[in-house]
Structure formats: structure tokens, C-alpha cells
Amino acid sequence: MTDKNILTEVSTPSKTFRGFNPTKGEWLTTEFTESSPEAVAAAAEKAEAAFLIYRKKTGAERADFLQKIGEEIMNLGDALITLCQEESGLPEARLQGERGRTIGQLNMFAALLREGSWVDATVDTAIPDRKPLPKSDLRRMNIALGPVGIFGASNFPLAFSVAGGDTASALAAGCTVVVKGHPAHPGTSQLMAAAVLRAAQATNMPDGVFSMVHGQSTAVGMDLVEHPLIKAIGFTGSYRGGKALFDAAARRPEPIPVYAEMGSTNPVFILPGALKERGENLAQGLATSVTMGVGQFCTNPGLVVAQQSTEAEKFLNKTTEVFTGLSAGTMLTPTIKQAFDAGIQKLTQTAGVSVLATGISNESACGGTPHLLRTDATTFLATPEIGEEVFGPSTVYISATGKEELMAIANGLHGHLTATLQATPEDLVEYADLVAILERKVGRLLINGFPTGVEVCASMVHGGPFPATTDARTTSVGTAAIYRFSRPVCYQDFPDSVLPAELQNSNPLNIWRNVNGQLTKDKI
Amino acid sequence: MTDKNILTEVSTPSKTFRGFNPTKGEWLTTEFTESSPEAVAAAAEKAEAAFLIYRKKTGAERADFLQKIGEEIMNLGDALITLCQEESGLPEARLQGERGRTIGQLNMFAALLREGSWVDATVDTAIPDRKPLPKSDLRRMNIALGPVGIFGASNFPLAFSVAGGDTASALAAGCTVVVKGHPAHPGTSQLMAAAVLRAAQATNMPDGVFSMVHGQSTAVGMDLVEHPLIKAIGFTGSYRGGKALFDAAARRPEPIPVYAEMGSTNPVFILPGALKERGENLAQGLATSVTMGVGQFCTNPGLVVAQQSTEAEKFLNKTTEVFTGLSAGTMLTPTIKQAFDAGIQKLTQTAGVSVLATGISNESACGGTPHLLRTDATTFLATPEIGEEVFGPSTVYISATGKEELMAIANGLHGHLTATLQATPEDLVEYADLVAILERKVGRLLINGFPTGVEVCASMVHGGPFPATTDARTTSVGTAAIYRFSRPVCYQDFPDSVLPAELQNSNPLNIWRNVNGQLTKDKI
Structure with a gap:
């Protein structure tokens, strides 16, 4: 298997691009060719041809494939981690952990397939002598949707990219996959794609079961979404990107589902009892969650809501102190750094928003400096833009005059991936309505935790109402993600x-x- | 409970409409008021207020409500059947059967709620001492989407209208419902809405848990789809209507799911062995299925495919003979009758399509005359319009020169609700690939039956790939329909x-x- 098998070949390579080392602020040397419309079409056609064979593989055979992908990823060895570090600026330990998660996801879906019950087999046997009409024998199960398009995410170059969660769940369901690699880590994508292809070959999967296209321009992704053979899309990224794909998919002659996870601001409500009981600990916990991974997680807590009180001011003083001591980290790309800085600038220029603390900045090309901002509930309720996601290590503290304003904030929220309550048992009794309100707003509700750190398991919901995602009925993390890529068929x-x-x-x-x-x- | 509670009141009733007796060809006398945009908004707002209460009712409480609706429908007595006959032209026995099905559906969802496992409760317990990070306790279940809009269908004035399948599944999921009654049976709709409201009152459901709006113009439906408090749409009807709602929902600032079941032509493949074994019986079975309910079923078999042979000609002669003896029936509305006649005219004017048989027509305003048409595979493959649904008692027989052409027809199909094989065990071996092709095209595959007659049960899939529906991942008949109106939430x-x-x-x-x-x- 040579590299030319990884990317569908292009007749006239017209456009190239390179990765960027955000730590050093340097462009990397390897050139990658942007896939032409013909290359995207060829990948979709190969995926369709492969689908006819792949969808009839047994669950055990698909499980072997998924597990083998994990083995081949491990076989990439340190070269993967080194290159990924160069392209993403993420620390070695994080990437080793993310590699473990990636392989864990593949193995989790393999186990799901070996167990087999996910197809939701449902049988109603015949009643030939039923009056007035005999009853037929009817049997239903889930089958794969078809070839699907998966977009790599910038912030999880391993776990939500080429061989990440979306690819794993789609392959598990029996779909063939065309990945659009994220241009922020093209070399990593290429290595991972090679690993998937080696696993496909080793487990006798059909040619075209997986392929990857590359590109910096949005045209490549649009070509994929608009190709008539593609039957669903998985995406993790910005609202702008995800919504554009959703709109394009809805405009197709044959509309298709788009599972776009577009992030959110993940509000944290700190209730009076919790503030009183452990305000100082919460300050530390919040700062850790906000700045984890330089704030580049979809579940980053970007809004904190509490009621005015002495304890709230103490909490805020402590949080300010902690934030002031935090150092800037290296963000994934110059574009993300610029967007973060612009977002902070927009917030600080908003009337009624003040900066409480700024961490220690650095002069690097991609430095992301922690920010703690503050506003009051009146300003927040009148200025919805304050609630928009600023992707990076920042959070906005909203001070409410009392319970009524806090509840008004909760009621006014649009869809988020998560919401969190910091609460004592007494708080939970007094604020029972708050749980009921937030249930309607999010995919995951936490009590006394922080939303970063998404457990990969059967009960996880990494999703939520629009605009957090384009399809609140699903999750992109955990075994239930397989249902995004399947549909029921009844045999009579x-x-x-x-x-x-x-x-x-x-x-x-x-x-x-x-x-x-x-x-x-x-x-x- | 008076009638004024049924329809949200309008300030300036501007437009009225009446039902039509298709059997007598006469307008009925009762006037109904088209709901204003304000009335639609008021219904949505009441549904939202009620949702806060209704979604927290236990499954058993919702089950009581659904069962009570069934009882109140029975309490409407013969008046319901009589009025529905007047408005639809459907025979008494059919409507009694449909009433039974309607109540059966409500009871089926009640049983599902009492059993309770539909929420897909999934629990991963905590592992506090896990290394390197402790594992949280995570628990997931399905909750209701919110207030939803349901469109009554013309062809099932009871079972897929005001208190029909979509309403039952939405109420079961915990959603509140605003129904847009179908203007072809406004009086029936009003009676059924009154029954639902009596049941709501008797079982202590909140005001606004159900309401109905009326109207002939598409504006009323669009107002409902575009209302920001409405979180999903259920629809059964034409491609044009369903696609317009889908497009409007996708254009909303917050897009919502639209479950539009838009019918299809439900191809029947008669394989050589079956033709040889029981060609004459198949002729009778096909004619019965095509003309059942004057062909006004979404699962009506509108395409029949077979390979050239002596037996095929015998089958066709017999089918021609049977069709020639069939009488015209009364169609539901003048509009449907006109669309049927126009569809037949378009087909007969298509080069390569001939009329094999015409049933006995009548002069009534809504008479639908059975038609058997014929074409060959070459013509069909070159003229996709022949495959478009003609809603009514007609079918197009497509003669293929051999297996290759038959498979080409199957491969070229777009999405349908059903596909049927008439086949011997030997046929099934020889045509194994055909099953694999058709699995990708439909929601339900039948062997040796006819597609009309949709069993209401757990394993049913009444759905299928676009353009049969706008969401192939779901069914509108059977208990699995409840999943259209719910989404998962995770509690950490x-x-x-x-x-x-x-x-x-x-x-x-x-x-x-x-x-x-x-x-x-x-x-x-």
C-alpha cells in the first residue's frame, strides 16, 4: 500500500497547502494537494462500490476491521505523536491520551458489533388465522445508510478526525467513509488514513471502504456534501462551517442528514449553597476546566452564572487571582488564535462587560491568553451576543441580582452541549425548576462537575439542541452514535x-x- | 367543554371554508373558519405552556390520557362515522375499521408507556478510583422534543388525522400537539378534536396539551411550521406539500425535524417462477391491492415489473380481464380526482406507454376509474416520470427483456415506502441480489404479499428513503414512531x-x- 492509494489521484493538481507549527510559528515543509472535484467524486464512487460489499460483512468482520485500525494506529509509533505535535502544538501527553481514546473508541464499537444487539431486532410473528385479516410476519432491524462523508475536527486531530469517533461509528454501522481531512493537520491525517487503509487490506475489506480527500478551501467539503452518492455527513467544528454544510445538504435534490456538532458555551450555574460551601475550590476547578487544552474543547464552560452575595464576590476574587496566574498556551492554528483574540476584543468592547483577569500572555504566533470577564444579568439578557462561543481559554461571569434573574438567564438560553449545576442538596431542592429548564436546553446535564472531559461510553450524549448541533436526536460520542448512520428496514x-x-x-x-x-x- | 375551546379563537374571522360530499358532489353546509396567524401563534404558545407540565406527567398518566382519547372517540358514536362518510366518501365498514385502528394505535402507545422501556435508559455507574481519571456516573434516557405540529392526512380521516398515528406517537413521547386539520374533513376533525379535549380534561391534562387549527390555504400550515415554539413536524400527504414543509423547516433560524411521509409507487417485482406457479392468482391479488380504497393508499402498488415470457403475457391478459371488470370508486376529493385523471392523462400521452385496461367509469364528481397501463423497460429507464406516483387506482406494468433489465430497473429506483417480490424459493436464490438492491431503496420489503395493509406493530417500518419520506431513519406507523418525537439527555x-x-x-x-x-x- 503506497501513499498514492490514500488520496484519490487528481489529474491536474492545481492547489497545494502545508501544515503550520503553531509552537514555532513556522510553516511546515511537506506540501499536500487539494483534492479536485473529480477526486472527491471518485472517492464517493469508490465508497458506493465498496458499500455493496461492506454492508454485507458480518458484525464480527467489521469489528475485526475496527480493532485492526487501532493496531495500525499504534504501529505508527512515535512518528504519529511527533508529527501531530508539530502540526497541532498539543503536548505529547495529551496526544498519547488522545491516541488511547481513539483506539478505545474503535474497540468500543468493535465490542458493540460483536455483542450485536444494537440493530434493535424486532419481530412480530404471523397470525394466519387472525380475524378479520391474517397477520403477516414482520421483522425489523437497522441497516447502514450508505457511503458517508466525515469531516475531521481541528481540536481532536486523532480522536475526532480521520479515524476518530465519527469514522468509527459510521464504519461500525456498515457505512463506507470518505473523510475530508482537516487542513490544520494534513500530515497526521495522511498517517492515520494510511493506518486505516492498511487495516482494511489486512482484514479483507473492499477497496473504497475508506478514503480521504484533502483541502483548505470550503469547496472540497461542499463537493463532498453535494455528491449524490453520499448519504449522511458527520462534522465537528464551528457554527458557520456546520450550518453551511447543513444548508447545502438540505438544498440537495435528495436531502441528507447532517450531524454537525458546532460547540456551545456550556453554562455553569453556581448556586448559593455551593458558593458558601466550597467557593474557593470551585474557583480552581473552573479555571482548570476553562483553560484545559487552551480552552479548545466544545464543552469549555464559557458562561458562569451566580447570584450576588458576599460568597459570590469571594469566589470571584479567588477566580480572578487564579486566572491572573495562568499562562498563555499555544492554540491550534493562527486562525483559531485570531478568532479567539477577536472574540475577546468584541466582548471587552461590549458595554457592561469588564475584564476581571488576564493570564500571563506570550509573544508566540498562536498564544492564547486566559481571560475572565464579567457582566451582569441585565446586560446579558439584553445582549445575546455575549453568549456566543469564544473558542479558547475564556469565560464570562454573569452576576444575577437573585434567583429570578438566574432563572431568566436559564430560560433564555438556546441549545448547548452541556449545562452544569454546582449545588448542595438544599440548592437542588430549591432550584428543582432549574433542572427542568436546563433539560430542554442541552444534551448533558452535570451536577458538581465541570463539562470538559467527555466520557466515551454507552450513556454519553455529546449533542444537544440547535445551535449546539444540527440534530438534537443524536450523540457524536459513545456507542449510541452508531444510530446516526443507520435506518430501520422491515421484512414482511x-x-x-x-x-x-x-x-x-x-x-x-x-x-x-x-x-x-x-x-x-x-x-x- | 364547548366548541369554542377546540379552535383557538380568531379576532377577525376573515376566511371560511366548507367540506364537500364527494359521493353526492355537493358542498356541505357547515362553515369553518380558517385560523389566522394569531390563532396559530396562540395555539403554539398554549402548547409550550402545557408542555412544561405535560412532559413531567408519568408514562402511566400519559397512557391514561391516550386510552381515554380512544374511549371518547367511541363515545362519538355513529355521528362520527356518518359525518366522516359524508366528508370523505369512504364506506361505513372501512371507517369503522379505521376507527378501530385509530383506537388501537392509541392503546398500543398506552401499553408502550405502561411498559416504559422505550426511553432506552442507559446507565454507566461511577468508577471513582479509575486511573488516570475517575469516571463519573452517567445516565441517559429519551425525553420529549417539545410542542409539535401534526398535519392531518386526507386519505385516513381518522387513523392519520387529528387523533391519528402522528398525534398518538407525539403525545406518547410527552410532546404537546397542535394539529392542522385536513380541510377535506373539517367536521370530522372538529369531532375528533373535541374527543381529544374531553379526554384531556377527564385525565387532568394541562390546557393546551392539544389544540387544532384549520384552513384550506397553505399559509396556515406554514405559520405552524415556522413558529419558533414548534420543535418538530409530522405530515402525511403529497411530495409537493411535504417538501415545502421540509424546506420551510430547514430555513428556520432554528431548523427542526420534519417527518413527511410523501407516498411512493411501491414497485412489485414478479419473478419468473412465481409467474409460472400462480400468475392468475397474482392478477387478482394485484388488482385488489391497486384498487383497495380506490387506490388512495400511500402503499398502493403503482409499478409492476416482470420479464417477458409466455407466463407474463398470460398474467397480463388475466390482469387486463380483471381490471376491465372493475368499477370506478368515489375518490376523497375533487382535487384528488382531478390529479388522478391528470396523472393518467400524462402517462397515456407518454410515448411508449399504452393503456391495457380501463375499469367501468361513472359520471360522479369524484369517480376514480381503475387503469392498467403498460410500458417496456427501455422506455421506463429513459422516462423517470413514469415512476412518479399517480395517487389512485392505477398501476403501470413494465416489461423487461430479461433479468438484466429487471435489475437495472431496481437499481434505478429512488426511495419508496415498500417494494415487493413475488417469488418462489428458487426465484429467491436466483434473484438474491435483488433483495440486496431493494433493501437500500425502501422501508419495507415484502415477499409474496401486496404492500397495501400496513400492520400497526412494533416491527413495522412505514417510511423509507427520500422522496418517500424526508427522514428515512424513522417510521410513522408502529411503536417505533415515538422516537421521532424524543431525544436523548444524559445526566452526569x-x-x-x-x-x-x-x-x-x-x-x-x-x-x-x-x-x-x-x-x-x-x-x-
């Missing part, structure tokens, strides 16, 4: 031998099924 | 007392849950 009066194994009488895969209303592993 | 580190009952340690509802990867009813 099929002879047993023609049914998929999941629906055959003998239950050869020994999966959980709903048979005539009863959940069971029994045969029929 | 919640004290047991603050969790919804479904997720509490003791499993007080005794539902099936996935706990740390194991499906169980055990407590935690």
Missing part, C-alpha cells in the same frame, strides 16, 4: 433463509431481540 | 433523588435498562 413474510442473520428464527447471533413484545435472546 | 453525577424515575437506582418503574453494558431490570 420473508422465508427464514432469506432473512438477515439478526432476524432468523434460531437467533444465530444470540442477540437481544424484541419478539412479540418481549425482550429475549430465545429462538422463535 | 446526579443524586438519585434528582434523577428521573427511569434512571433511579431502584428502578422503580421496573423497566429494561442497559446498566454497565448489561440489559437488565435489576436495581443498581
Whole structure:
């Protein structure tokens, strides 16, 4: 397998681009070719041809493929971590952890496939002598949607990029995948794509089961979204990017689902009892969560809401002190750094918003300096822009005069990925309505934690109402993400031998099924 | 409860409309007022206020409400059937059956709620001593989307209208509902709405849990889709109508899901062995399915494909004979009758399409005369319009020269609700690829049946890829329809007392849950 297999070849390479080392502030030397419309089309066509074969592979076969991808990623060794560090500025330990998470995700989906019950097999057996009409035999299960397009994210160059969560869930569902690599880490993308292709070859998967296209311009992504053979899109990134893809997909002659995770400001409500009990600890915890990964997480807490009180002022003083001592970190790209600086500038120029603390800045090309800002509830409620995500290590503290204003803030929120309550048991009784309000606003509600750190497990919801995502009915993290790439099909009066194994009488895969209303592993 | 509670009142009733008796060809006398934009907004606002209360009702309470709706529908007695007959032209027996189905659907969702496991409760318990990071307690379940808009269908004035499947599934999920009644049966809609409201009152449901708006113009529906408090749309009807709603919903500042079931032509493939074995019976079965309900079913088989052979000609002769003897039936509305006649005219004027048989027509205002048309595969493949739905009692027989052409037809299909194979066991072996092709095209695949007659059960999929629906990931018939109106929420580190009952340690509802990867009813 040579490198030329990774990228569908282009006839006339017209445009090239390079990675950037944000730590050194230097362009890297390797040139990458932007994929032409023909190259994108060729990848989609190969994905369609491969889909005919891949979708009929057993769950165990797909599981082998996913696990093998993980092995091939490990086989990339230190070269992957080194190159990814160069391209992303992320520290070695973080990238090692992220590699572990990436492989963990692949293995988690492999386990899901081996267990097999995810297809939601549901059987209603025939009643030939039912009056007035006989009842047919009906059996339903989930099948794969088709070839899908996955966009790599800048902030998780391993775990939400080429072989990341979206790719893993789509491949698990039985979809073939065309990845649009993120231009911020083209070399990393190329290495990861090579690993996926080696795994595909080793596990006898069809040519085209996975391919990658490259590009800096939005045209490459649009070509992918608009290709008629592509049946769904997975994306993690900005609101602007995600919404543009969503709109393009809705405009297609055949509209397709777009799962765009577009981030949010993840409000944290610090209730009076919690402030009293552990205000100082919360200051430290908040600062850690806001600046983790230089604030470049979708679940970064960008809004903190509390009611005026002596304890609130103490908490704020402590938080100010902590923020003042924090150092700037290296952000992923110059564009992200510029957007962060611009966002902070816009906030600080907003009437009624003040800067409480600025961390220790540095002169590097991509330095992101921690910021703690403050406003009051009246200003916030009158100026919705304050609630817009500023991607980076900053947060806005909103002071409410009392419970009423705090509840008004909660009620006025649009969709977010998460919301957090810092609360004592007494707070939770007094603010029970707050939980009910926030349930409608987010995909994940936390009590006494911080929203960064998204556990990869069956019960995770990394999603939420618009504009956090374009599809609140799903999650992009955890095993439930597989449902984004599947749909139900019902088989009526099929002879047993023609049914998929999941629906055959003998239950050869020994999966959980709903048979005539009863959940069971029994045969029929 | 008086009639004025049924329709949100309008300040300046500007436009009225009346029902039409398609059998007699006469306008009915009762005048109905078209809902103003203010009336639609008021209904949405009431639905939002009610949602805050309704979504916290227990499953058992919602089940009581749904069952009570069924009882109140029965309490409408013969008056409902009589009025519905007048407005729809459908026969008494059919409407009695449809009433039974409507109540059956409500009871089915009530049973689903009482059982309770539909919320897909998934729990991953904490691992405080996990290295390098402790694991939080995470618990996920489905909650209701919010107030939703449901559009009544013309062809199921009871089972897919005011208190029909979409309303039942939305109310079951915990959504409040604003129905846009279909203008073809305004009186029936009004009676049914009154029944729902009586049930709401009897079971102590909040004011606004259900309301209805009326109108002939598309503006009323658009007002509903565009209202910011409405969070999803259910629709059954034409491609034009459904696609317009889908587009409007995607254009909203906050896009929302639209579940539009837009019908299809439901291809039937009659394979050589089946033709040989039972060609004559198939002729009778096909004619019955095509003309059932005067062909006014979304699953009406509008395309029949077979390969040239002596047996095929015999089958066709027999089908021609049967169709020639069929009588015209009364279609639902003059508009539907005109669209049917126009569709037939367009088909007969298409080069390469011929009329094999015309049933016995009548002179009534809404008479729909059965038509059997014929074309060949070459013409069909070159003229995709032949495959467009003609809503009514007609079907197009497509003669293929051999297996290759038959497979080309299958490959070229867009999305349909159903596809059917008439096949012997030997056919199924020889045409195994055909099943694989059709799986990608439809929501339901049948062997040796006919697609009309949609069983209401857990395993049903009444849906399919675009343009059959705007969301292939769902079904509008059967218990799985509840998932259209819900989304997952994850609770992290919640004290047991603050969790919804479904997720509490003791499993007080005794539902099936996935706990740390194991499906169980055990407590935690």
C-alpha cells in the first residue's frame, strides 16, 4: 500500500497547502494537494462500490476491521505523536491520551458489533388465522445508510478526525467513509488514513471502504456534501462551517442528514449553597476546566452564572487571582488564535462587560491568553451576543441580582452541549425548576462537575439542541452514535433463509431481540 | 367543554371554508373558519405552556390520557362515522375499521408507556478510583422534543388525522400537539378534536396539551411550521406539500425535524417462477391491492415489473380481464380526482406507454376509474416520470427483456415506502441480489404479499428513503414512531433523588435498562 492509494489521484493538481507549527510559528515543509472535484467524486464512487460489499460483512468482520485500525494506529509509533505535535502544538501527553481514546473508541464499537444487539431486532410473528385479516410476519432491524462523508475536527486531530469517533461509528454501522481531512493537520491525517487503509487490506475489506480527500478551501467539503452518492455527513467544528454544510445538504435534490456538532458555551450555574460551601475550590476547578487544552474543547464552560452575595464576590476574587496566574498556551492554528483574540476584543468592547483577569500572555504566533470577564444579568439578557462561543481559554461571569434573574438567564438560553449545576442538596431542592429548564436546553446535564472531559461510553450524549448541533436526536460520542448512520428496514413474510442473520428464527447471533413484545435472546 | 375551546379563537374571522360530499358532489353546509396567524401563534404558545407540565406527567398518566382519547372517540358514536362518510366518501365498514385502528394505535402507545422501556435508559455507574481519571456516573434516557405540529392526512380521516398515528406517537413521547386539520374533513376533525379535549380534561391534562387549527390555504400550515415554539413536524400527504414543509423547516433560524411521509409507487417485482406457479392468482391479488380504497393508499402498488415470457403475457391478459371488470370508486376529493385523471392523462400521452385496461367509469364528481397501463423497460429507464406516483387506482406494468433489465430497473429506483417480490424459493436464490438492491431503496420489503395493509406493530417500518419520506431513519406507523418525537439527555453525577424515575437506582418503574453494558431490570 503506497501513499498514492490514500488520496484519490487528481489529474491536474492545481492547489497545494502545508501544515503550520503553531509552537514555532513556522510553516511546515511537506506540501499536500487539494483534492479536485473529480477526486472527491471518485472517492464517493469508490465508497458506493465498496458499500455493496461492506454492508454485507458480518458484525464480527467489521469489528475485526475496527480493532485492526487501532493496531495500525499504534504501529505508527512515535512518528504519529511527533508529527501531530508539530502540526497541532498539543503536548505529547495529551496526544498519547488522545491516541488511547481513539483506539478505545474503535474497540468500543468493535465490542458493540460483536455483542450485536444494537440493530434493535424486532419481530412480530404471523397470525394466519387472525380475524378479520391474517397477520403477516414482520421483522425489523437497522441497516447502514450508505457511503458517508466525515469531516475531521481541528481540536481532536486523532480522536475526532480521520479515524476518530465519527469514522468509527459510521464504519461500525456498515457505512463506507470518505473523510475530508482537516487542513490544520494534513500530515497526521495522511498517517492515520494510511493506518486505516492498511487495516482494511489486512482484514479483507473492499477497496473504497475508506478514503480521504484533502483541502483548505470550503469547496472540497461542499463537493463532498453535494455528491449524490453520499448519504449522511458527520462534522465537528464551528457554527458557520456546520450550518453551511447543513444548508447545502438540505438544498440537495435528495436531502441528507447532517450531524454537525458546532460547540456551545456550556453554562455553569453556581448556586448559593455551593458558593458558601466550597467557593474557593470551585474557583480552581473552573479555571482548570476553562483553560484545559487552551480552552479548545466544545464543552469549555464559557458562561458562569451566580447570584450576588458576599460568597459570590469571594469566589470571584479567588477566580480572578487564579486566572491572573495562568499562562498563555499555544492554540491550534493562527486562525483559531485570531478568532479567539477577536472574540475577546468584541466582548471587552461590549458595554457592561469588564475584564476581571488576564493570564500571563506570550509573544508566540498562536498564544492564547486566559481571560475572565464579567457582566451582569441585565446586560446579558439584553445582549445575546455575549453568549456566543469564544473558542479558547475564556469565560464570562454573569452576576444575577437573585434567583429570578438566574432563572431568566436559564430560560433564555438556546441549545448547548452541556449545562452544569454546582449545588448542595438544599440548592437542588430549591432550584428543582432549574433542572427542568436546563433539560430542554442541552444534551448533558452535570451536577458538581465541570463539562470538559467527555466520557466515551454507552450513556454519553455529546449533542444537544440547535445551535449546539444540527440534530438534537443524536450523540457524536459513545456507542449510541452508531444510530446516526443507520435506518430501520422491515421484512414482511420473508422465508427464514432469506432473512438477515439478526432476524432468523434460531437467533444465530444470540442477540437481544424484541419478539412479540418481549425482550429475549430465545429462538422463535 | 364547548366548541369554542377546540379552535383557538380568531379576532377577525376573515376566511371560511366548507367540506364537500364527494359521493353526492355537493358542498356541505357547515362553515369553518380558517385560523389566522394569531390563532396559530396562540395555539403554539398554549402548547409550550402545557408542555412544561405535560412532559413531567408519568408514562402511566400519559397512557391514561391516550386510552381515554380512544374511549371518547367511541363515545362519538355513529355521528362520527356518518359525518366522516359524508366528508370523505369512504364506506361505513372501512371507517369503522379505521376507527378501530385509530383506537388501537392509541392503546398500543398506552401499553408502550405502561411498559416504559422505550426511553432506552442507559446507565454507566461511577468508577471513582479509575486511573488516570475517575469516571463519573452517567445516565441517559429519551425525553420529549417539545410542542409539535401534526398535519392531518386526507386519505385516513381518522387513523392519520387529528387523533391519528402522528398525534398518538407525539403525545406518547410527552410532546404537546397542535394539529392542522385536513380541510377535506373539517367536521370530522372538529369531532375528533373535541374527543381529544374531553379526554384531556377527564385525565387532568394541562390546557393546551392539544389544540387544532384549520384552513384550506397553505399559509396556515406554514405559520405552524415556522413558529419558533414548534420543535418538530409530522405530515402525511403529497411530495409537493411535504417538501415545502421540509424546506420551510430547514430555513428556520432554528431548523427542526420534519417527518413527511410523501407516498411512493411501491414497485412489485414478479419473478419468473412465481409467474409460472400462480400468475392468475397474482392478477387478482394485484388488482385488489391497486384498487383497495380506490387506490388512495400511500402503499398502493403503482409499478409492476416482470420479464417477458409466455407466463407474463398470460398474467397480463388475466390482469387486463380483471381490471376491465372493475368499477370506478368515489375518490376523497375533487382535487384528488382531478390529479388522478391528470396523472393518467400524462402517462397515456407518454410515448411508449399504452393503456391495457380501463375499469367501468361513472359520471360522479369524484369517480376514480381503475387503469392498467403498460410500458417496456427501455422506455421506463429513459422516462423517470413514469415512476412518479399517480395517487389512485392505477398501476403501470413494465416489461423487461430479461433479468438484466429487471435489475437495472431496481437499481434505478429512488426511495419508496415498500417494494415487493413475488417469488418462489428458487426465484429467491436466483434473484438474491435483488433483495440486496431493494433493501437500500425502501422501508419495507415484502415477499409474496401486496404492500397495501400496513400492520400497526412494533416491527413495522412505514417510511423509507427520500422522496418517500424526508427522514428515512424513522417510521410513522408502529411503536417505533415515538422516537421521532424524543431525544436523548444524559445526566452526569446526579443524586438519585434528582434523577428521573427511569434512571433511579431502584428502578422503580421496573423497566429494561442497559446498566454497565448489561440489559437488565435489576436495581443498581
